[in-house]
Amino acid sequence: MTERDDRVLRGLYDLKNLFGDKWVPAILVALRDGPLRRVEILSTVNSYSIDENWTDKHAVLHDSIFARTLKKMREQGLIDRHSCDKTFPPEVLYSLTPAVAEVLTLAEPLIEWTRAHPELLSQAQSHSRQSGADASILDDVVELAPPADTGRFHASGRRPRAGGAVG
Secondary structure, three states: OOHHHHHHHHHHHHHHHHHOOOOHHHHHHHHOOOOEEHHHHHHHHHHOOOOHHHHOOOOOOOHHHHHHHHHHHHHHOOEEEEEEOOOOOOEEEEEEOHHHHHHHHHHHHHHHHHHHOHHHHHHHHHHHHHHHHHHHHHHHHHHHOOOOOOOOOOOOOOOEOHHHOEO
């Protein structure tokens, strides 16, 4: 691998790992125009149509996932958390770090590239939706398979006996 290939490959994976979590882009866009409170971020993100072109499903960001995502984003240095102790309860605001605000500006040409190639996106989205449907079919098959004795309880609340009988 050439040095350039290594640099490009590592850079792409670094970007994917920093910004690739499902909810990170939506949270970043919500914070793009300035600091917001937690509830404002959650409400804004849930108003977006996320992944619908890719999965045919409306995604909803639940509070527990949101809390973990905010924590991870703070720890990674993507967002800042500011607390104003002059009010009760303390007002907490979240904002983009300067580096991430810069990345969003730099992303504009890439976003324009996606608009210039709608056929490529359409093909990829169609494949993604089909792959998702295939995965759902496999999930159904797995659910129909008889369970192995994993020490878990049967739906009746009783542990299966040897031979599969529930008792």
